[in-house]
Amino acid sequence: MTALLSLQKVGKRFGGLQAVHDLSFDMRQGEILGLIGPNGAGKSTLFNLINGVFAPNSGNIVFNGIDITGQRPFVIARHGLARTHQIVQPFTNMTVLENCTVGACFGRENLPLMRARDAAREAIVIAGLEDRAATLALHLTIAGKKRLELARALAAQPMLLLLDEVLAGLNPAEIEHMIGVIRRIRDRGISILIIEHLMQAIMSLSDRIIVLNYGEKLAEGAPSEVARNPQVIEAYLGDPKLAEQLQGHAEQPASNGSARHV
Amino acid sequence: MDSPITPQAMETVMIRRPSVRGAAIITRPFFWLITLVVAIFIVTPAIGNNVELRESLLLAAVYITLASNLNLMLGYAGYINFGSIVFFGLGGYICVWLVNSYDWPLWLALLAAGVGVSALSFIFGIGILRLRGPFFALSTIGIVEGVQAFVQNFTPWGGSSGIYISPAVFAPLGGPARALWVVYFALVAVMGLSLYLSYAIKTSKFGLGLLAIGQNEDAAAILGVPTPRYKALAYSASAFLPAIVGGLYFFKGAFIQPSDAFDLTLSTEAIVICMLGGQGTVTGVALGAYLYEELRGYLLTSETFSHFQLVVAGALLLLIVLFFPGGLMGFIYSRFPRTQRLLE
Numbered sequence: 153m154t155a156l157l158s159l160q161k162v163g164k165r166f167g168g169l170q171a172v173h174d175l176s177f178d179m180r181q182g183e184i185l186g187l188i189g190p191n192g193a194g195k196s197t198l199f200n201l202i203n204g205v206f207a208p209n210s211g212n213i214v215f216n217g218i219d220i221t222g223q224r225p226f227v228i229a230r231h232g233l234a235r236t237h238q239i240v241q242p243f244t245n246m247t248v249l250e251n252c253t254v255g256a257c258f259g260r261e262n263l264p265l266m267r268a269r270d271a272a273r274e275a276i277v278i279a280g281l282e283d284r285a286a287t288l289a290l291h292l293t294i295a296g297k298k299r300l301e302l303a304r305a306l307a308a309q310p311m312l313l314l315l316d317e318v319l320a321g322l323n324p325a326e327i328e329h330m331i332g333v334i335r336r337i338r339d340r341g342i343s344i345l346i347i348e349h350l351m352q353a354i355m356s357l358s359d360r361i362i363v364l365n366y367g368e369k370l371a372e373g374a375p376s377e378v379a380r381n382p383q384v385i386e387a388y389l390g391d392p393k394l395a396e397q398l399q400g401h402a403e404q405p406a407s408n409g410s411a412r413h414v
Numbered sequence: 415m416d417s418p419i420t421p422q423a424m425e426t427v428m429i430r431r432p433s434v435r436g437a438a439i440i441t442r443p444f445f446w447l448i449t450l451v452v453a454i455f456i457v458t459p460a461i462g463n464n465v466e467l468r469e470s471l472l473l474a475a476v477y478i479t480l481a482s483n484l485n486l487m488l489g490y491a492g493y494i495n496f497g498s499i500v501f502f503g504l505g506g507y508i509c510v511w512l513v514n515s516y517d518w519p520l521w522l523a524l525l526a527a528g529v530g531v532s533a534l535s536f537i538f539g540i541g542i543l544r545l546r547g548p549f550f551a552l553s554t555i556g557i558v559e560g561v562q563a564f565v566q567n568f569t570p571w572g573g574s575s576g577i578y579i580s581p582a583v584f585a586p587l588g589g590p591a592r593a594l595w596v597v598y599f600a601l602v603a604v605m606g607l608s609l610y611l612s613y614a615i616k617t618s619k620f621g622l623g624l625l626a627i628g629q630n631e632d633a634a635a636i637l638g639v640p641t642p643r644y645k646a647l648a649y650s651a652s653a654f655l656p657a658i659v660g661g662l663y664f665f666k667g668a669f670i671q672p673s674d675a676f677d678l679t680l681s682t683e684a685i686v687i688c689m690l691g692g693q694g695t696v697t698g699v700a701l702g703a704y705l706y707e708e709l710r711g712y713l714l715t716s717e718t719f720s721h722f723q724l725v726v727a728g729a730l731l732l733l734i735v736l737f738f739p740g741g742l743m744g745f746i747y748s749r750f751p752r753t754q755r756l757l758e
Contacts, residue, residue, distance in 0.1 A: 205636070241632065246625065254639065255637050305637075
């Protein structure tokens with residue numbers, strides 16, 4: 153089994169703070185891998201390391217057989233790695249279609265403008281924004297902007313998509329819609345690495361989960377295993393009610409709409 | 415350029431639309447609109463040998479070229495460049511020097527000025543384009559001062575007293591009177607090229623990348639836009655035609671000195687023009703340049719306002735930034751949304 157994404161003893165320090173410490177994991181092609189952990193556990197830093205916003209202080213990151221350690225974000229994007237931002241970053245004075253065309257133009261396929269627009273249209277349909285294609289990003293709701301983040305990343309036709317809290321700030325109906333979108337993206341053969349605080353959502357979406365705490369891997373495994381892991385419950389989740397909630401979910405998957413924010 | 419959304423800011427929303435369109439450029443109406451403007455510039459003063467009109471349009475062509483090229487950085491990539499005058503001044507120096515000291519034909523000297531200044535800007539660009547926002551703007555002022563100080567002490571270019579051109583250089587162009595016409599037509603051609611270039615870039619993938627950089631540079635890089643290369647290319651491209659215009663302008667005047675060649679006023683005026691017309695638009699910037707030149711001409715010649723044009727320019731800039739951030743085109747687009755389809 154060759155991994156699509158492989159991290160080998162990756163470390164990142166900010167001054168005295170060791171944000172990510174000797175972290176190693178592999179990700180398979182076609183997998184949805186969930187990344188959870190309390191605030192400050194190093195999840196977003198990890199995303200920034202993978203897509204080149206920061207260079208790691210130690211270790212290697214190999215994507216699709218290519219060593220991308222310390223490469224610039226626009227180089228990594230060309231290799232077929234796209235991401236969304238926790239805080240949305242739309243091009244506000246461009247329409248939804250134009251936003252997505254940027255993604256398609258400069259993504260993995262490096263498409264010419266005309267064909268990029270077709271790819272952008274397709275991504276817009278998948279993200280469920282087709283009636284907003286001519287709207288300026290500025291005028292979208294938060295849910296719309298989150299979907300735009302997704303559509304724009306998708307338009308790049310990536311092999312791996314990093315989703316940073318795409319469900320945060322959405323209402324239950326919007327969350328349900330977004331989960332449907334994420335599943336549709338996976339069905340197209342795109343691997344997904346997802347950070348999410350909504351436990352029920354991430355537990356039901358992910359094939360596998362990695363728990364981070366203080367920049368280190370605390371646990372790794374199937375959602376049900378992770379939810380039962382006493383180390384995770386005691387040392388990391390702490391709150392017994394939350395543990396109960398997770399275990400309850402692992403045994404009988406709840407409907408998406410009732411996902412509660414942790 | 416993240417800013418809170420105010421009612422005025424809504425107006426800027428109407429502009430900066432990158433056209434995602436694929437048809438060959440010659441089949442588009444806007445191409446022919448530019449051609450029409452160029453034709454008007456060529457024909458009207460030629461009828462009846464109207465020298466007064468020619469001089470007025472010549473200045474307008476200079477302003478349109480400078481502002482259109484500045485717009486590549488300011489309007490597209492979102493980088494405020496106070497140093498556009500350096501392209502103009504250095505181009506002037508290189509051209510005048512080659513023509514005067516080495517008897518180069520004007521055309522070759524102009525080409526050398528364009529290529530030389532462009533190449534130099536690319537190198538400067540790689541350095542200073544690491545800076546953003548106000549820091550970039552300040553560094554461009556530094557470049558103006560630095561280059562001016564260098565030229566003032568550079569003996570081959572006559573130091574602070576500059577270079578006078580001997581009237582003999584006009585001979586190959588058919589004497590001074592005809593040379594003025596030749597220079598004028600060349601200037602109009604460069605103006606036309608500037609407008610075509612602005613339009614071609616705006617409707618290209620390169621332009622889309624620049625507009626993305628202008629809106630959110632970090633997000634653009636993460637989507638795969640090669641930001642350092644694109645910015646340096648835009649900076650370098652925005653130097654080429656202004657350098658040629660500088661060459662023509664100072665060749666026509668037969669004299670160049672550092673205080674004229676590197677006068678920060680012209681840089682500021684180019685910025686005012688972009689803001690006045692609507693940064694990021696091709697039409698607006700050209701229209702803004704023409705209107706500004708007319709206004710300037712009026713203020714300079716009127717008795718009450720003599721040498722008052724900078725005060726007016728300053729007040730104008732303040733008013734635009736406060737009340738019409740989208741400039742002239744922002745206003746037109748919001749009043750007549752259909753114009754967005756035709757006027758880039």
